[in-house]
Amino acid sequence: MDSPKKIFRMGLWEDNPVLVQIIGICSALAVTNLMMNSLIMGIGLIFVTGLSSFTVSSIRTFTPKHIRMMVQVLIIAAYVIIVDIFLKAYMPEMSKALGPYVGLIITNCIIMGRAEAYAQQNPPIPSFLDGVASGMGYTIVLLLIAFFRELFGFGTVFGIKVLGDWWTPWTIMIMPPAAFFLLAVAIWISKTIQDKEKDDKKGQVVNS
Amino acid sequence: MIELNPLIIFFAAIFTNNMIFSNFLGMCSYIAVSKEIPTSLGLGQAVTFVLTFTTIINYLIYHYVLVPLNLDYLRFIVFIISIAAFVQLLEMIVERYLPNLYYALGIFLPLITVNCAILGVSLFMIIRKYNFLQSIGFSIGSGIGWTLAIVALAGIRQKLKRASVPKGLEGPGITLIITGLMALAFIGFSGIVQIQ
Numbered sequence: 169m170d171s172p173k174k175i176f177r178m179g180l181w182e183d184n185p186v187l188v189q190i191i192g193i194c195s196a197l198a199v200t201n202l203m204m205n206s207l208i209m210g211i212g213l214i215f216v217t218g219l220s221s222f223t224v225s226s227i228r229t230f231t232p233k234h235i236r237m238m239v240q241v242l243i244i245a246a247y248v249i250i251v252d253i254f255l256k257a258y259m260p261e262m263s264k265a266l267g268p269y270v271g272l273i274i275t276n277c278i279i280m281g282r283a284e285a286y287a288q289q290n291p292p293i294p295s296f297l298d299g300v301a302s303g304m305g306y307t308i309v310l311l312l313i314a315f316f317r318e319l320f321g322f323g324t325v326f327g328i329k330v331l332g333d334w335w336t337p338w339t340i341m342i343m344p345p346a347a348f349f350l351l352a353v354a355i356w357i358s359k360t361i362q363d364k365e366k367d368d369k370k371g372q373v374v375n376s
Numbered sequence: 377m378i379e380l381n382p383l384i385i386f387f388a389a390i391f392t393n394n395m396i397f398s399n400f401l402g403m404c405s406y407i408a409v410s411k412e413i414p415t416s417l418g419l420g421q422a423v424t425f426v427l428t429f430t431t432i433i434n435y436l437i438y439h440y441v442l443v444p445l446n447l448d449y450l451r452f453i454v455f456i457i458s459i460a461a462f463v464q465l466l467e468m469i470v471e472r473y474l475p476n477l478y479y480a481l482g483i484f485l486p487l488i489t490v491n492c493a494i495l496g497v498s499l500f501m502i503i504r505k506y507n508f509l510q511s512i513g514f515s516i517g518s519g520i521g522w523t524l525a526i527v528a529l530a531g532i533r534q535k536l537k538r539a540s541v542p543k544g545l546e547g548p549g550i551t552l553i554i555t556g557l558m559a560l561a562f563i564g565f566s567g568i569v570q571i572q
Contacts, residue, residue: 190404190407190548191404192404193400193403193404193407194400194401194402194403194404194492194496195400197400197403198399198400238460241456241457241460242453242457245452245453245456246453248452249449249450249452249453252449252452253449267499267500267503268496268499268500268503271451271452271495271499272401272492272495272496272499274452274456274495275456275490275491275492275495276492277404277490280490343563344397344398344400344556344559345556345557345559345560345563346556347400347556348552348553348555348556348559349552349553349556351552352545352548352549352550352552352553352556355544355545355548355549355552356542356544356545356549357544359544359545359549360543360544363543363544
């Protein structure tokens with residue numbers, strides 16, 4: 169069994185779903201024009217990933233191998249429905265702003281990926297932590313991209329005005345192309361750092 | 377709200393409201409399967425085909441089964457099941473009767489179930505309250521728009537093989553930058569038609 173610390177380090181950095189595995193980026197690009205949207209989306213995703221990994225792992229010994237994909241999709245869809253109903257009831261504005269992207273959590277490859285790669289072979293508690301860690305890795309990247317897009321696009325952070333009236337909003341930042349550019353830059357930076365880390369590790373092995 | 381002509385929706389879905397460049401749907405396979413033009417064209421055709429038929433099926437299920445029974449909130453589960461079932465059925469039929477087509481499209485069919493563009497179009501159709509003809513126009517247009525985007529990207533990536541790219545940017549990074557530039561170009565279409 170992996171220690172919680174290792175699981176979180178994998179999910180947040182070394183195996184970050186958005187930056188390293190490049191999965192689940194549809195919604196990562198779509199909701200990042202405002203930080204609040206990204207935060208709610210991230211929390212929703214953490215909830216769904218954690219609990220669906222937990223459920224998939226709990227019933228993994230009873231699930232016939234050849235229909236496991238279908239079972240996983242149904243489990244995920246059930247949790248997404250909970251998130252959707254919750255948002256509609258308590259945050260109708262947010263539910264409208266996120267639009268179809270809440271429903272699209274179902275086809276977010278992160279959740280299926282974690283269920284298939286981790287929860288299928290591991291006990292429930294580590295699977296739950298693994299799901300939460302991947303969800304958090306996703307959320308952090310989303311918030312980072314949203315921070316720059318909202319700051320330059322509206323001059324605000326979480327809706328609070330940071331840059332004064334002298335600031336001319338860059339409309340391009342809230343339009344789709346900026347999302348692609350910023351994600352590319354984020355991947356570029358993280359990949360460069362990770363390559364360097366790997367080289368350092370190799371160097372240590374040789375030296376010792 | 378003015379009733380939009382299905383044809384206008386069709387063109388809007390290709391140019392101004394392109395699945396990739398303005399809605400970011402179907403990004404996973406867009407990045408993974410865009411290395412060669414023929415493969416991406418094959419995937420694009422398969423997506424367009426499945427997209428059109430699943431949207432029609434989902435429209436009928438939603439308006440004639442779910443709404444009358446007041447089971448609106450179950451739509452996610454029902455849609456994903458109908459998409460998976462349709463893809464499975466299609467795979468069996470094509471394998472049995474059209475083996476040539478099966479070899480051309482076969483490998484892409486399972487991929488399509490998890491392509492978020494398919495589910496996304498069905499959900500957009502509900503949110504934007506399209507009628508039957510509008511839904512058809514929207515789904516065909518979205519499929520063609522998606523194909524256009526992936527084939528264009530594959531064309532650029534083939535040329536890119538000979539270019540020298542910064543090391544950390546290789547692969548997905550540079551692909552996203554190309555997509556961003558293409559999205560910028562597509563902004564030029566905005567204003568021709570607009571759907572929301």
